[in-house]
Amino acid sequence: MAGAKETPRQRMIGMMYLVLTALLALQVSNKILQKFVLINDGMERTSKNFINKNVKTVESIAYTVEQQGNKEVDVPKVAASQKIREATSEIYDYLEAVKQDLIVQSNAKNDEGNFVNANLKNTEITGNMFVNKGIGEEMKNKLNTYPTEITEILSGIGLGDLRFDPIAKDAKDIELFANDREAQNLSFEKLNFVKSPVGAVIALISQYQNEVLNIEGESLTAVQNTIGSFFFKADVTEARIAALSNVVAAGTKFEADMFIASSSTSAAPTMTIDGRSVTVDPKGFGKIEFTVTPAGSYDERGLAKRTLKGEIITNIGGEDKVLPVDYDYFVAQPVIKVSSEVVNQLYADCANELLIEVPALGNTYSPEFAVTNGQSIKGNKPGQLTIIPGASGKVAIGVSSGGNKIGTVDYEIKPVPTPSIVPELSNGNAVDISQSYAVGALTGLKVSAQPEPTFGRTMAKDAKFEVTGGEVRLLRSDVPRQTISISNGNSIAMRQLLESAKAGDDIVVVVTQVTRTNFRGNKIPSTLNQVIRIGVK
Secondary structure, rough: OOOOOOOOOHHHHHHHHHHHHHHHHHOOOOOHHHHHHHHHHHHHHHHHHHHHHHHHHHHHHHHHHHOOOOOEEEEEEEHHHHHHHHHHHHHHHHHHHHHHHHHHHOOEOOOOOOOOHHHOOOOOOHHHHHHHOOOOOHHHHHHHHHHHHHHHHHHHHOOOOOOOOOOOOOOOHHHHOOOOOOOOOOOOOHHOOOOOHHHHHHHHHHHHHHHHHHHHHHHHHHHHHOOOOOOOOEEEEEEEEEEEOOOOOOOOOOOHHHHHEOOOEEEEEEEEEEOEEEOOOOOOOOEEEOOOOOOOOOOOOEEEEEEEEEEEEEOOOOOOEEEEEEEEEEEOOOOOOOEEEOOOOOEEOEEEEEEEEEHHHHHHHOEEEEEEOOEEEEOOOOEEEEEEEEEOOOEEEEEEEOOEEEEEEEEEEOOOOEEEEEEEEOOOEEOOOOOOOOOOHHHEEEEEEOHHHHHHHHHHOOEOOOEEEEEEEEEOOOOOEEEEOOOOOOOOOOOHOOOOOOOOOOOEEEEEEEEEEOOOOOOEEEEEEEEEEEEEE
């Protein structure tokens, strides 16, 4: 909409439309499809509330104008509000008829009035009804004619600056699909109804009804706000509960105040909290929403007390009254939870994969990390982080969310465990150093470096070792007779060494260097001094 700044309710409706449209463009799973029934129920309840509120607003406009003596400038506004209500009812009833026709044609409900899951999955009926039979094009024309009609009514009473965007859009006009090569050229009908399951289309039509009612609500509010000063009339009375917390642990007390709240649909109160403006809904109730910043200190329970200071300015008895209000609340200290198989210590120069969560933040968790004495790589999901520590010392991971610092977690840096040196025969079997071997059995001798079992299991990407330095000696009566160098443990020139070997000799393998290949493919050599003695028979 191109009118005033959008309210949270309007932004929610717009976001819901994008979500529904996007889901219709996908091959949704059965579980997602079943959720459309719940979404539809919620939107139909919202529609009923919208209608009741808008009807009361029309009545309030007429009442206020009458109470102020039917001023010449205000009387046309009564007729305009009634025309808006009539135009809205017409398009709303049309959409309801289309929805019910779809339900009947698809047998989406059984005789008891319950939705039938199998029929909600049908994708042929929607395409035939809305594309082949032209219902989709007809719906598009009616939906996009409605905002124009409302604008014309508003222009007649001097509110021509309030304009509304078309409701039914082609893919190219929706930001979500503007750069999607597969979807950007789809028309409104093909985007929303071709191969779309019945259950999803039912919910989408309910969403269009909500959008229509939202335009009506914004229009009526604009009309109402142009009417002159008036006496406060509390025509909205609701029972409300204000709980100390809506999250209560089992075994603890639920504490709340129950009271009667009154407001006026004809009033336009101004509300602030801590000096900031508060959005006021059409019933006259303010909606407070803000991100809570961390406290400087917390008590032994992990809580910090704060107080909201607010003001409500409204017309009472023909005069603007300032009503102050204070409200105490508590900020809970977020607790950082880290999950990993190596969570107590991080291995030096290795890819240590962590999952860092702050359960208290729920879906608002949008983490950013600051790492000292190491590098970091963010994963695909919130909280997934790979840490590559320095050579020694500690790694500090600072955790923030939404620009607010949550805390820091520290970890000791652990050196990579020394691998075990294992001599192997040409068949791959490990050499048993307690036995002697024939010369021919040792011609294909290899030497491998095996990672420490826990390190090999938890850090598989960084646990690739090979022997890259050392020598093999032929000893006779403990006197060296011949020596060959090792540069690759998988390729040792044993035939040359064994040409002069005799029974009773010893083959001594001395490993002085192993090289580890880390997760980036970098070669990291390290010194070693391990000796293995093998007898010849």
